[in-house]
Amino acid sequence: MKNKSRFVSPIREHVKGRVQSHFSGFLRAFVVGLLVLLQFGFIIALPFLFSQYTIYLYLALIICSVVLIFSMVNDQRSMAYKMAWVYIVLLLPISGHIMYALWGKSNARSKLDRELMKKLQHGFTYAVQDEEVLRQYRLEYPTKYRMANYMCEEGFPLFKNNEVTYFPMGEDAFDDMFAELEKAEKFIFINFFIVAEGVIWDHLHRILLDRIANGVKVLFMYDDFGAMFRTDKEFANSLRQEGFEVRIFNPVHKYTDKLYMNYRSHQKIVVIDGNIGYTGGFNIADEYANLVSRFGVWKDNGIKVEGDAVWGLTITFLQMWEVCSDEPLLDYSIYRPTKKFPKNQVYCQVISDGPANNPNNPIENVYMQMIQYATEYVYITTPYLIIEDDMRRALVLAAKSGIDVRIITPAIPDKKNVKYMTNYNYGSLLEGGVRIYEYEPGFIHAKTIINESTGIVGTINMDYRSFYLHYENGVCMSNRDVIEGIRKDFEKTLQVCHEFTYEEWKSRPLILKIYQNVISLFSTLM
Numbered sequence: 001m002k003n004k005s006r007f008v009s010p011i012r013e014h015v016k017g018r019v020q021s022h023f024s025g026f027l028r029a030f031v032v033g034l035l036v037l038l039q040f041g042f043i044i045a046l047p048f049l050f051s052q053y054t055i056y057l058y059l060a061l062i063i064c065s066v067v068l069i070f071s072m073v074n075d076q077r078s079m080a081y082k083m084a085w086v087y088i089v090l091l092l093p094i095s096g097h098i099m100y101a102l103w104g105k106s107n108a109r110s111k112l113d114r115e116l117m118k119k120l121q122h123g124f125t126y127a128v129q130d131e132e133v134l135r136q137y138r139l140e141y142p143t144k145y146r147m148a149n150y151m152c153e154e155g156f157p158l159f160k161n162n163e164v165t166y167f168p169m170g171e172d173a174f175d176d177m178f179a180e181l182e183k184a185e186k187f188i189f190i191n192f193f194i195v196a197e198g199v200i201w202d203h204l205h206r207i208l209l210d211r212i213a214n215g216v217k218v219l220f221m222y223d224d225f226g227a228m229f230r231t232d233k234e235f236a237n238s239l240r241q242e243g244f245e246v247r248i249f250n251p252v253h254k255y256t257d258k259l260y261m262n263y264r265s266h267q268k269i270v271v272i273d274g275n276i277g278y279t280g281g282f283n284i285a286d287e288y289a290n291l292v293s294r295f296g297v298w299k300d301n302g303i304k305v306e307g308d309a310v311w312g313l314t315i316t317f318l319q320m321w322e323v324c325s326d327e328p329l330l331d332y333s334i335y336r337p338t339k340k341f342p343k344n345q346v347y348c349q350v351i352s353d354g355p356a357n358n359p360n361n362p363i364e365n366v367y368m369q370m371i372q373y374a375t376e377y378v379y380i381t382t383p384y385l386i387i388e389d390d391m392r393r394a395l396v397l398a399a400k401s402g403i404d405v406r407i408i409t410p411a412i413p414d415k416k417n418v419k420y421m422t423n424y425n426y427g428s429l430l431e432g433g434v435r436i437y438e439y440e441p442g443f444i445h446a447k448t449i450i451n452e453s454t455g456i457v458g459t460i461n462m463d464y465r466s467f468y469l470h471y472e473n474g475v476c477m478s479n480r481d482v483i484e485g486i487r488k489d490f491e492k493t494l495q496v497c498h499e500f501t502y503e504e505w506k507s508r509p510l511i512l513k514i515y516q517n518v519i520s521l522f523s524t525l526m
Contacts, residue, residue: 116356123319124155126332147369154362162307162346168489170282170300171289187217189271189317195222196230196285212243224251247324266470274337277313295412296442307341312350347478354471364467374451377404381446382462385422396432411438424516430502437497
């Protein structure tokens, strides 16, 4: 093994990046979108086709409304989700009922979800908690123990003996990750939401090919929607021919009749030899390292974990790997860490969830507990802020209780309607004492929540999509030195932010207020 890097980092060399699109991806998206629209069109046309049977349709509508009301009352999913379906049914009285029966009922995806949960549960059998670690944690963090124990009960063991490195920008994470990948000896796991052909991918590709040539096993996984527009249609097949093992999460064309295509894997995980793991907000695309400028300066973040908690990232990766295939279930134990780690008191828990385990959403519950258990401050960075009443009340209650609650969102958005909804959500938070800042240099994509002793860095946005529709992951860390490093980055970022005031929010243009009130009806779909 050479000590010197075999490949010069494109980030250190300031190479100009590129944003590359492929017609094949747009064509596939067009065909899938057309199929979905045809389904909607047929359902919406049904009342007109049977207009001569108006009285019978009216009676059927009354019966269906009663059934829908009982279904909604007994549905354990979030109120925002149920209200979105109420709006659809009100706007489309007949067609909306049919849409709800096909796609909205809690059992509409039950068979698929049971199949996914079976594979996820297999992975959880390897997530065994060391009770002595939990006991020691309780002694050191008595007020945080309940949250840690809750995560253990949800299948996310608590680990100690970790070294955590925080990267305040995506390019910092890439530089470190590339250097560690060059040293891989046994296996590499890679899972990203977006994979885009460009300078970052070219560099990563060369390193992985070199490792494969040296006998390293590379498992490469990505989300179909995330890579569809920015990779060639033969991308996966080409990688397989080069020696990669490749799996694609939820091909968008596979479940158009169930709208399951809306459920994506937003996870980002890299594991090297079971000893080193990475996660964060960054994807494999040049904008995440500021090699191209799409929305001003792109601020992301990430972490590197060396220690016992890497096993949690390994389990999370392999769970999604199995979800992407019908092949026999794996023996995870062959991918355990290959070395012993120095003993220390840096505690970490790898958390994950997704739509298959709705309405039990452990990540949202952990976020709520972090806010509720804070004694000094709660600092959050998120590109999107579209939250439900429970989360809004928790933030406001913390602020009114004397906790310093601050949130950073982007000044330059990547999606305008989502930005409008993010801005719309400022109102009650600002009125309740939460301080909100907008990152003026560009787009902040970092997903972080910290209080005085605990923090989570990962892939989780503060929005409905992350809490309910996407498969997400993060690392919850309890160590004051680690949290202090993240806090310093947050405070440094505040220096280039504009603090948005309640008066400023109230004085926004009338046309914007009207538009925000309309699109807020469909906030759970954004």
